[in-house]
Amino acid sequence: MSAQTEVKTDVLIVGAGPVGIFTAFECGMAGLKSHLIDALPHPGGQCVALYPEKPIFDIPALPRITGGALIEQLLTQARPFEPVFHCSAHIVEMDRRDDRWYVVMSSGVKIVCGAIIVASGAGLLRPNKPDWPGLDRFEGCGVHYGVTHKDRFENRSVVIAGGGDSAVDWAVELAPITRSLTLIHRRERFRAAPETLRQMHELVDTGRIEIVAPAKVLGLGGSDQQLQHVEVQVGTSPRIIDCDDMLLFFGLATDASAYHEWGLRIDGTQVVVEPATCATNLAAVFAVGDVATYPGKLKLILTGFSEAAIAAREAYRLCNPNEEIFTEYSTARGVPVTH
Structure with a gap:
């Protein structure tokens, strides 16, 4: 979708983590079209960015599911309602x-x-x-x-x-399908x-993963706007590592300042809502999930x-003031058929 495009929809969902994606599904079940915006370059929030391979145990009827698999299932569930995602973007006005x-x-896109x-979730998340x-040159x-x-x-x-959970998780996940995989960390010890x-370590022993640590990245290089190698320093010796892609996992920065700028009533970094409706102090603005707070709030994903x-x-x-909404069981309502 190009810049300066103006699109009309029923609901704009701010945040494309697990609760945001499920909100798109629930909007669809209610007969509403939705767009989602997220500062990260992909849907899934922290489940994908930080914990794709970590198991979650408190999703009803799913005794165990990884963060990444949960997002895949939620995206599949919402897909019949055709939600539109705007990633690597944030609200400026x-x-x-x-x-x-x-x-x-x-991005320049205007939503009405x-x-x-x-x-x-915890606020606007940015890597x-x-x-x-050379980093900026090769982003994307x-x-x-x-x-x-x-x-x-x-x-x-x-x-x-990287040396944390996300770096190690994705190294293990991608090693079986890549031509080569090199894991760089500034320390010898990994936190996972x-x-x-x-x-x-099993994949290292079989040659599927090479660990270069402790190492310091000196810069990135390539031509025609395409990454081709990473220059690192290992001890006192420089080394060039050829590559097609580089994944960076150095955590996420949280920014909740936008809530105050929008005029939302906040408590710390959370948005205060009416628990019966999830309404905020702004007209036609609601908050759900970890970002929402009210007395007795149980901070769980199922909440x-x-x-x-x-x-x-x-x-x-709000979108249909002259119509009455009827709560139907999904067994009776069903969902649109996708092809």
Whole structure:
């Protein structure tokens, strides 16, 4: 979608993490079209950016599911309602007139909507970026801050930088399909779950992963806006590592300042809502999931899913003031058929 495009929709969902994606599903079940905006370059929030391979145990009827698999299932669930995702973007301007919200994104896209549902978790999440020569040049041209579809790295030479859960998780996940995988860390010791570290060392022993640590990245290089190599210093010796792609996992920075700028009533870094409706102090703006707070709030993912259903139905009432909404079981309603 090009800059300066103006699109109309029923609901704009701020945040494309698990609760945001489920909010899009619930909006669809209520008969509403939705767009989602997220500062990260991919849907999934922290489940994909930080914990794709970590198991989650409190999703009803799913005794165990990884963060990445949960996002895949939620995207599949929402897909029949055709939600539109705007990634690597944030809101730069909001204005309400004629009972509609007029929102301008950093991409230049303008959204006109009847309601806004904030589902941004801990706030706007942006990847921490190191100060490496050449980094900006190759963002989107070989440098990535997350994985949306792991198949895109099949039979490619990949370098992963980082030493925490995300770096090790994705090294283990991608090693079987890449042509080569090099894991770079500034220290010899990695911070990850014991089982994941065991799997990593097995892949090192079989030659599927090469660990370069302790190492310091000196810069990135390539031509025609395409990453081709990473220059590192190992001890006192420089080394060039050829690669097609580089994944950077240095955590996420949280920014909740936008809530105050929008005029939302906040408590610390959370948005205060009415628990019965998830409504904020701004007209036609709701908040759900970890970003929302009220007395007695239980900060669990399933609470966010419940709040998503509540907010979607309240949004329907605003978008369709002359119609009555009937709560139907999904067994009776069904979902659109996708092809």
